[in-house]
Amino acid sequence: MPRLDGKTAVVTGANSGLGYEGTRAFAAKGATVVMACRSVERGEDAADKIRAEAGGGNGDSDSDGDLDVRECDLASLDSVTGFADGLADDYDAVDVLCNNAGVMAIPRSETEDGFETQFGVNHLGHFALTGRLFSLLRDAEGVDGEARIVTQSSGAHESGEMDFSDLNWEESYGKWKAYGRSKLANLLFAYEIQRRIDAANREGDAPIDIRSVACHPGYADTNLQLRTAAESGNPLMKVGMRLANAVLGQDAATGALPMLYAATADVDGGAYVEPGGLMNMRGHPTIGRSNDASYNSEDASRLWEYSTEAAGVEFPF
Structure with missing residues (x-):
């Protein structure tokens, strides 16, 4: 990773797992990291731990960036709006946005705004956040002249299927199918926003220097699996998840590498970064390809139109 002094990165779900490791790495390279967390208390605890590991950092040494913990609950569009408005008040630009936070395979529930939680948090919350931070991204110098929007998906996108007649799973619900759909939606969004940026740059006078x-x-040992087990209410599932994490999972720091690579390496807009090892579930980052459904431009456009209305966000193209 290059030095990131003077750069601002926003990381959702920054207090644990991949978000924590990403935050730690950005800060170690000198970036100011806005830790967007559902719980400010847990976010502050994580920030204190990062500062302690860095030797008392938070700007006190040449190698450590600032950490700014702020509340952002992706299950509440009002919370997302408040977070974005607060950033606009205090920051001139955002160089990197990591849409990282998520929930996985939980029993059906709904967000504050009435959307199925996995779809609402994993996709719609991040769609709204990206739209509301777009002007700050557009005003950034970025890592290499272009700001980055990095959207964290999952290999589970391959089991996802877009059903626009029941996006919120009101007719039927399968928790793993819902997770797969939300991760497919992440990819449809990530590729579609790049298409729209490219189209705007072909047609407009002022370039949009943003790369999605x-x-x-891959399979990273984080508390995401443990939360899935806890939500299931099945104690055997908790034991199984712990065992699977120990045997199959790579550590969270390695799992965060594709996100960091996507945020700072010389990769094309619309790229898909994944682990390059066994079954693309372990190892160091490489440029790969997601499944064919994720590149369906008709589904992407349809999802975009739905999301714009549902989230109440218009992108300034």
Whole structure:
């Protein structure tokens, strides 16, 4: 990773797992990291731990960037709006936005705004956040002259299927199918926003210097699996998840590498960064390809139109 002094990165879900490791790495390279967390208390605890590991950082040494913990609950569009408005008040630009936070395979529930939670948090919350931070991204110098939008997906996108007649799973619900759909939606969004940026740059006078990149971490040992087990209410599932994490999972720091690569390496807009090892579930980052459904431009456009209305966000193209 290059030095990131003077750069601002926003990371959702920054207090644990991949978000924590990404935050730690950005800060170690000198970036100011806005830690967008559902719980400010847990976010502050994570920030204190990063500062302690860095030797008392938070700007006190040449190698450590500032950490700014702020509340952002992706299950609440009002919270997303408040977070974005606060950033606009305090920051001139955002160089990197990592749409990282998520929930996985939980029993059906709804967000504050009435959307199925996995779809609402994993996709719609990040769609709204990206739209509301777009002007700050557009005003940034970026890592290499272009700001980055990095959207974290999952290999589970391959089991996802877009059903626009029941996006919120009101007719039927399968928690793993819903997770797969939300991760497919992440990719449809990541590629579609790049298409729209490219189209605007072909047609407009003022260039939009923003690059959208998708990624997935492989099988990383994080608390995402443990939360899935806890939500299931099945104690055997909790034991199974812990065992699977120990045997199959790579550590969270390695799992965060595709996100960091997507955010700072010389990759094309619309790229898909994934682990290059066994079954693309382990190892160091490489440029790969997601499944054919994720490149369906008709589905992407339809999802975009739905999301614009549902999230109440218009992108300034």
